[in-house]
Amino acid sequence: MYKSDIEIAQECVVQPITEIAKAANVDEKYIEQYGKYKAKIDTALLNDSDRENGKLILVTAITPTPAGEGKTTTTIGLADGLKKIGKNVTVALREPSLGPVFGVKGGAAGGGYAQVVPMEDINLHFTGDFHAIGAANNLLAAMLDNHIQQGNALGIDVKKITWKRCVDMNDRQLRNVIDGLGGRMQGVPREDGFDITVASEIMAVLCLSNSITDLKERLSRIIVGYTYDDKPVTCGELKAAGAMTALLKDAIKPNLVQTLEGTPAFVHGGPFANIAHGCNSVMATKLALKMGDYAITEAGFGADLGAEKFLDIKCRMAGLTPDAVVVVATVRALKMHGGLAKTELGSEDLAALEKGIPNLLRHVANIKNVYKLPCVVAVNRFPTDTDKEIEFIIAKCRELGVNTVLSTVWADGGNGGIELAKEVVRLCDEEKGDFTFAYELEGSIEEKIEAIVKKVYGGDGINILPAAKKEIDKLTALGFANCPVCMAKTQYSFSDDPTKLGAPEGFTVTIKNVKVSAGAGFIVVLTGDIMTMPGLPKVPAAEKIDVDENGKITGLF
Numbered sequence: 001m002y003k004s005d006i007e008i009a010q011e012c013v014v015q016p017i018t019e020i021a022k023a024a025n026v027d028e029k030y031i032e033q034y035g036k037y038k039a040k041i042d043t044a045l046l047n048d049s050d051r052e053n054g055k056l057i058l059v060t061a062i063t064p065t066p067a068g069e070g071k072t073t074t075t076i077g078l079a080d081g082l083k084k085i086g087k088n089v090t091v092a093l094r095e096p097s098l099g100p101v102f103g104v105k106g107g108a109a110g111g112g113y114a115q116v117v118p119m120e121d122i123n124l125h126f127t128g129d130f131h132a133i134g135a136a137n138n139l140l141a142a143m144l145d146n147h148i149q150q151g152n153a154l155g156i157d158v159k160k161i162t163w164k165r166c167v168d169m170n171d172r173q174l175r176n177v178i179d180g181l182g183g184r185m186q187g188v189p190r191e192d193g194f195d196i197t198v199a200s201e202i203m204a205v206l207c208l209s210n211s212i213t214d215l216k217e218r219l220s221r222i223i224v225g226y227t228y229d230d231k232p233v234t235c236g237e238l239k240a241a242g243a244m245t246a247l248l249k250d251a252i253k254p255n256l257v258q259t260l261e262g263t264p265a266f267v268h269g270g271p272f273a274n275i276a277h278g279c280n281s282v283m284a285t286k287l288a289l290k291m292g293d294y295a296i297t298e299a300g301f302g303a304d305l306g307a308e309k310f311l312d313i314k315c316r317m318a319g320l321t322p323d324a325v326v327v328v329a330t331v332r333a334l335k336m337h338g339g340l341a342k343t344e345l346g347s348e349d350l351a352a353l354e355k356g357i358p359n360l361l362r363h364v365a366n367i368k369n370v371y372k373l374p375c376v377v378a379v380n381r382f383p384t385d386t387d388k389e390i391e392f393i394i395a396k397c398r399e400l401g402v403n404t405v406l407s408t409v410w411a412d413g414g415n416g417g418i419e420l421a422k423e424v425v426r427l428c429d430e431e432k433g434d435f436t437f438a439y440e441l442e443g444s445i446e447e448k449i450e451a452i453v454k455k456v457y458g459g460d461g462i463n464i465l466p467a468a469k470k471e472i473d474k475l476t477a478l479g480f481a482n483c484p485v486c487m488a489k490t491q492y493s494f495s496d497d498p499t500k501l502g503a504p505e506g507f508t509v510t511i512k513n514v515k516v517s518a519g520a521g522f523i524v525v526l527t528g529d530i531m532t533m534p535g536l537p538k539v540p541a542a543e544k545i546d547v548d549e550n551g552k553i554t555g556l557f
Contacts, residue, residue: 005111006556009119012260021256024090024264024291025051032253034127037118040253041266043211046286053289054088055323055428059298059378060307060367062360063501064491066342067332070111070380070410074328074417075298077114077409078378078424080261081417082294087425089263090292091116094270094280094300095130095255096123097198099170099534102542106557108270112410114417116257116265120553129206129268130168130197132251136219136244137166137200143240144224145180148188156233158190161225162515164532168197172535199275199532202244204520206252207269207281208317215252216245222519232478235519254284261414264291273300274491275532277309277522282318289320294424301491303327303363308456311371312437313484313522321435324374324427325367326420328407329360331385331393337502348386357396358503362458362494364402370438370455374431376423377404441482445472445514448485449525453509457494464511468526471514475523478516486522488530496528 003011017039021031030042059075072093079091093116096108107123109116116122125131141163148156167174174194180187197203201222209215220236227233235241254268268284271277278300279285288295299306307325315321331353332345338356340349360377367375377397379390394404405423408416439451446464453459464472475481492498495507513526536542544555 004557005107005115006119006554008113009115009117009260010552012117014117015258015262017256017258020258020262020264023262024256026256026291031256037257038121038127039256040127040250041256041287043253043283046283046290049290051290054293054295056285056289056320057294057296057324057326057424057428058307058310058322059296059326059328060303060363061301061328062333062363063302063304063337063493065333065336067330067336067345069328069330069333071298071328072108073111073114073410074326074378074380074407074420075296076110076116076259076265077407077413077417078326078420079263079265079296080114080259080414081409081421082296082424083261083263084414084418085421085425087421088293090288090295091259091263091265092280092284092288092295092297093265093267095126095267097130097196097270097272098124098168099196099198101556102536102540102545103170103534104537104541106541113260113413114409115260116267117260118257120556122257122267123556126267127255129251129255130270132247133200133202133206134166134168134197136247137197137202139244139247140222140224140235140238140240141165143238145187147238154233154237155227155229156225157228158188160230161190163224164193164195166195166197166200170196170534170536172533175531175533193533195532196534198270198272201517201519202248203269203271204276204517206248207271207277207279208314208520209252210282210318212245212249212252215248216241218519218521219244223516230474252283254281254287273306273309275488275530277313277486277520278306279310279314282314285320286318294428303366304456304494305487305489305491307367308438308452309486312439313486315435316437316484317521322373323433324376324424324431326376326378326424327360327363327367328378328380329393330380330382331389332382334360334393339501346384348389350388350392353389353392356502357393359501360393361396361400362503364397364400366456368400368402370436372436373433374427375402376420376427377402378407378420379404380410381406381408441484445476445481445485445523449487449511452485452487457509458503458505459495459507459509461508462511463508468511468514475514475516480516480518480523483516484522486517486524488524488526490528490530498528
């Protein structure tokens, strides 16, 4: 009988979080319990522990399709597989956003028998991190508008305000608003808008901070707008950073939970990868590295987004070097890249697979040849996949010098990840990478964007619109040219056109706008029709979620 993810999770015998902490080599004095099965970990542990760092394994994927790839599920199953073969392992993941949970995508705690639990808590309020981030974001917005109301000593031009309010929900109605109406005492009327919380710069700042002091300094550097003579106005000038840090003092501490099989999991932070940098917090990753001999982490969407940002932004800022990379693929998704509709994926089609497999091969080639890291392809096997289709993928990857391993972690948990675990251990032991960034920080903003488009996306170049060129010139004059770039791009294609599936060639990427996230420390490059506030679908997932008189939740997936 088929069981839903939530039914599987609710049947699991969850261990007390104190036992999971022991398995993660975390002394009880560093544990702040949130009930029986969740805890925050005191960040002092990072400085106090004398354990050597373990191996860092990044899990990424092909370009996503509606057929699904199972990247988070594979990440969790790989960790459980490593535990099965006797390795001391931890996993580091992002927290889910309420927007997708109630929208079309559902939760983000893995699936089947490869999940982190308690999945209901993780997918809903968890330990309140996102609420704290939203409160800090909106405190800054309130102090900005209050400063203008109370005389505007800094000379802020209300037409040049770049800071938005946020809410962790898909609410298209709030994308563009006019506020401050109702008379002189009700604020200054102006155009405003909301981002989803995971797109807030506060989220990126929290996830890239190394300490509370670093967090406060980064918050101070956030640019909220510009004066009448085009000088940037910062959070520090509004004297908001101290209060914002106070709101975030607990949110910065990584959360500890567990997989269905009792593997320690640090779940912390959750920026989207198509509009932000798509990685869990630096502090969670560093804790996972310090507490385990193998630390498994994942980055959002395909390797052109999450992995590129993990490697070019997060690793650069945090001084991290991955030991191996897993690229997740499915036969079904590759056939969609080959032109098949979702309804046609159940039967063998080697012709469609041949058309779609260049997508996988480009991602793999990027990891091996651009970033120069050891790599393995994990094929999430479905019952409809045929041996011929699997053999085709294995042969094509072998031509690139990369092994392919079948994964059945959704159905079999850690047992379905043992072969993948063995290959990851082999990569870490036998193949040494020569980690290289896709671009260096020196050089112009345009050169960095073009390097990503040509080297990673496989495009011919970039087309910068006049508004974006004006912003690039302004940010260069302000001294931000040496920042890394964070591409805001569709997740459905290597290009900026979501209809160009597979591995398109001969395209250029249009740069519509550019802005600085000075606190996070990167330049955000906006392409295509990317929106920082998603909307709900015609039939939201929220319609199926319910809770009974005993508090048991149903319909969450």
